[in-house]
Amino acid sequence: xxxxxxxxxxxxxxxxQAGMIWCSGWELxxxxxxxxxxxxxxxxxxxxxxxxxxxxxxxxETSKPxxxxxxxxxxxxxxxxxxxxxxxxxxxxxxxxxxxxxTDRLHKEGITVVHVVSSLKFxxxxxxxxxxxxxxxxxxAGGHNGRDETTTLCLIPMVKKEIKIPLIAAGGIASGRAMxxxxxxxxxxxxxxxxxxxxxxxxxxxxxxxxxxxxxxxDTELTLKELTPVRLLKxxxxxxxxxxxxxxxxxxxxxxxxxxxxxKKGMFEGDLQNGELEIGQIAGIMDExxxxxxxxxxxxxxxxxxxxxxxxxxxx
Ligand code: NDP
Numbered sequence: 001x002x003x004x005x006x007x008x009x010x011x012x013x014x015x016x017q018a019g020m021i022w023c024s025g026w027e028l029x030x031x032x033x034x035x036x037x038x039x040x041x042x043x044x045x046x047x048x049x050x051x052x053x054x055x056x057x058x059x060x061e062t063s064k065p066x067x068x069x070x071x072x073x074x075x076x077x078x079x080x081x082x083x084x085x086x087x088x089x090x091x092x093x094x095x096x097x098x099x100x101x102x103t104d105r106l107h108k109e110g111i112t113v114v115h116v117v118s119s120l121k122f123x124x125x126x127x128x129x130x131x132x133x134x135x136x137x138x139x140x141a142g143g144h145n146g147r148d149e150t151t152t153l154c155l156i157p158m159v160k161k162e163i164k165i166p167l168i169a170a171g172g173i174a175s176g177r178a179m180x181x182x183x184x185x186x187x188x189x190x191x192x193x194x195x196x197x198x199x200x201x202x203x204x205x206x207x208x209x210x211x212x213x214x215x216x217x218x219d220t221e222l223t224l225k226e227l228t229p230v231r232l233l234k235x236x237x238x239x240x241x242x243x244x245x246x247x248x249x250x251x252x253x254x255x256x257x258x259x260x261x262x263x264k265k266g267m268f269e270g271d272l273q274n275g276e277l278e279i280g281q282i283a284g285i286m287d288e289x290x291x292x293x294x295x296x297x298x299x300x301x302x303x304x305x306x307x308x309x310x311x312x313x314x315x316x
């Protein structure tokens with residue numbers, strides 16, 4: 001198919017795999033890109049030498065476009081930017097920061113810049129900063145999220161109404177039906193995270209993948225809003241956070257409880273009790289570990305089936 005997103009990224013389908021910390025390494029990104037979508041390497045959990053190696057491996061595995069996600073909170077961001085430029089990575093998705101900071105510099109290097117937002121206010125700021133497209137991510141999404149709790153169903157039409165640049169929907173999308181729904185609401189493409197975490201190629205620990213597939217409706221919650229809001233799978237660590245809230249914990253006490261490296265512990269090392277398990281609400285309908293290629297094939301089939309079913313319905 002051809003639309004603003006497939007043309008912007010020079011890809012076959014407007015399906016983008018999210019650049020998630022500890023889950024989105026070269027193997028996942030290259031497989032998604034080779035399957036006609038856009039694969040993204042999640043650089044937020046990578047030391048500079050690791051990112052360098054991951055990009056090199058991705059380039060060796062695919063001749064198709066791929067991207068790097070750059071969370072602006074990352075401590076060694078300058079080194080990451082130099083690595084991205086040196087490897088001539090064609091597309092960067094920036095998140096968790098001001099889109100004005102790096103957009104011009106990346107554009108001067110010929111890099112397409114996409115910024116991830118969770119509200120209309122930030123979408124407008126990103127458009128003004130000159131980014132090429134926006135990912136609007138709703139409340140359902142896993143990991144870091146906005147404070148406003150705007151769901152994807154509400155966020156996409158609100159952003160669509162006000163912005164002119166291409167719009168990618170994210171949060172709660174794990175099927176072709178959800179993809180079609182987002183495109184009906186005005187999105188030009190979708191970014192999918194949780195479904196790809198539970199894939200063979202994701203670098204997440206197998207314990208985490210199994211926990212995702214076991215998850216049911218109501219098993220995740222957006223918490224730690226005083227720090228950086230994050231949607232987690234409920235586990236022992238989450239219960240400790242809830243207990244801290246019951247005891248009216250201060251922000252400093254929450255910072256101490258969170259500690260360092262909890263996301264790595266849970267998602268990469270598979271410690272399901274003590275780790276942070278960042279995943280979206282849609283985990284509740286996923287029950288099978290699949291290859292990334294199969295996930296994309298399923299998305300395409302479900303999208304077509306849903307479109308055919310809808311074409312038979314008339315309100316007249
Ligand atoms: P913590 O401060 O708890 O831990 C830092 C982790 O990042 C450690 O596990 C460390 O690995 C690893 N790391 C990689 N590169 C560096 C570096 N240059 N300096 C220090 N640590 C590094 O942070 P989080 O794990 O919560 O988050 C890490 C990053 O990921 C942040 O930049 C954050 O903004 C981003 N992030 C993005 C999310 C998203 O949804 N896009 C979600 C959550 C986080 P090691 O243990 O091997 O030292």
